[in-house]
Amino acid sequence: xxxxxxxxxxxxxxxxxxxxxxxxxxxxxxxxxxxxxxxxxxxxxxxxxxxxxxxxxxxxxxxxxxxxxxxxxxx
Amino acid sequence: xxxxxxxxxxxxxxxxxxxxxxxxxxxxxxxxxxxxxxxxxxxxxxxxxxxxxxxxxxxxxxxxxxxxxxxxxxxxxxxxxxxxxxxxxxxxxxxxxxxxxxxxxxxxxxxxxxxxxxxxxxxxxxxxxxxxxxxxxxxxxxxxxxxxxxxxxxxxxxxxxxxxxxxxxxxxxxxxxxxxxxxxxxxxxxxxxxxxxxxxxxxxxxxxxxxxxxxxxxxxxxxxxxxxxxxxxxxxxxxxxxxxxxxxxxxxxxxxxxxxxxxxxxxxxxxxxxxxxxxxxxx
Numbered sequence: 128x129x130x131x132x133x134x135x136x137x138x139x140x141x142x143x144x145x146x147x148x149x150x151x152x153x154x155x156x157x158x159x160x161x162x163x164x165x166x167x168x169x170x171x172x173x174x175x176x177x178x179x180x181x182x183x184x185x186x187x188x189x190x191x192x193x194x195x196x197x198x199x200x201x202x
Numbered sequence: 203x204x205x206x207x208x209x210x211x212x213x214x215x216x217x218x219x220x221x222x223x224x225x226x227x228x229x230x231x232x233x234x235x236x237x238x239x240x241x242x243x244x245x246x247x248x249x250x251x252x253x254x255x256x257x258x259x260x261x262x263x264x265x266x267x268x269x270x271x272x273x274x275x276x277x278x279x280x281x282x283x284x285x286x287x288x289x290x291x292x293x294x295x296x297x298x299x300x301x302x303x304x305x306x307x308x309x310x311x312x313x314x315x316x317x318x319x320x321x322x323x324x325x326x327x328x329x330x331x332x333x334x335x336x337x338x339x340x341x342x343x344x345x346x347x348x349x350x351x352x353x354x355x356x357x358x359x360x361x362x363x364x365x366x367x368x369x370x371x372x373x374x375x376x377x378x379x380x381x382x383x384x385x386x387x388x389x390x391x392x393x394x395x396x397x398x399x400x401x402x403x404x405x406x407x408x409x410x411x412x413x414x415x416x417x418x419x420x421x422x423x424x425x426x427x428x429x430x431x432x433x434x435x436x437x438x439x440x441x442x443x444x445x446x447x448x449x450x451x452x453x454x455x456x457x458x459x460x461x462x463x464x465x466x467x468x469x470x471x472x473x474x475x476x477x478x479x480x481x482x483x484x485x
Contacts, residue, residue, distance in 0.1 A: 140289040140455075143459060143462060144456055144458055145457030145483065146458070146459035146460075147462075149462055153466065157473070174231075181479045181480055181483065182479070183377060184479060185475055185476070185479060186457075186461045187456045187457075187458050188438075188439055188454075191363060
């Protein structure tokens with residue numbers, strides 16, 4: 128895994144728990160042209176954050192999802 | 203639904219109220235006893251001071267010259283006038299009298315009582331012998347207020363000296379406890395009011411704290427209930443920075459993970475929901 132994806136998983140775990148990796152893998156695969164999470168780079172982060180905010184908003188409180196997205200952009 | 207008798211709310215409030223009541227009661231009794239003791243000591247000291255000052259106004263030689271049956275002599279009349287004059291200057295003084303100590307017996311010399319004064323040489327039936335003996339050298343007073351059929355009193359005693367400075371008699375001064383008892387009552391009432399207010403305010407604070415705590419625990423319980431029945435719309439909206447907040451965050455992560463795992467089994471449905479969320483955001 129890239130450093131970037133490690134950090135993304137680590138941050139996301141604080142909001143979504145142990146299934147965060149599965150969640151991020153789905154975001155990159157389904158919404159970022161089949162991108163493998165292991166190949167995540169900084170340039171992908173704004174797009175990933177956008178989808179995380181939308182999808183995580185279905186799982187947790189929307190303000191929390193927005194907070195997660197903001198942290199991902201800052202990696 | 204938990205019965206109210208077993209509710210955490212009831213247990214918390216009852217425990218804290220019990221602690222407040224016990225602490226307040228102990229504070230009340232300590233404060234009250236301390237105030238009572240201080241006021242009693244203050245009354246004794248004041249009485250000894252007054253008796254000491256008044257005893258110097260009475261001539262020991264004139265007292266010694268009085269014998270049984272001298273109640274109509276000018277010496278007796280002038281001494282009793284002096285005693286009544288001094289008594290008139292203090293509202294608390296009920297009675298003043300002079301006594302002579304012979305062995306362990308105390309005999310009245312001049313008694314300024316308005317009703318049925320003791321005669322010269324009449325035996326004092328139940329004297330405070332220890333204090334009277336002590337008053338042969340310096341002023342003394344009853345250890346505390348005492349009550350009889352006429353009311354609650356404290357007696358002060360002081361030596362009456364002759365021209366040579368020898369103690370020949372004792373002055374007794376009886377004061378009523380009305381003023382001191384009033385002060386003690388005031389202290390008791392004020393302390394009781396403060397304690398009642400503390401208990402009420404304390405109970406309200408605990409009740410408020412307990413209600414917010416229970417409310418958040420109930421929220422988590424409701425979310426867990428939903429998840430347990432397969433309802434994945436459950437979420438937790440708890441904003442606290444304490445241990446309950448941490449528990450809520452952990453709980454929230456656990457729910458989110460469960461949702462992810464369950465949603466991943468239904469990717470088509472998930473795609474649909476995400477598409478709806480995107481559409482909603484665009485609006």
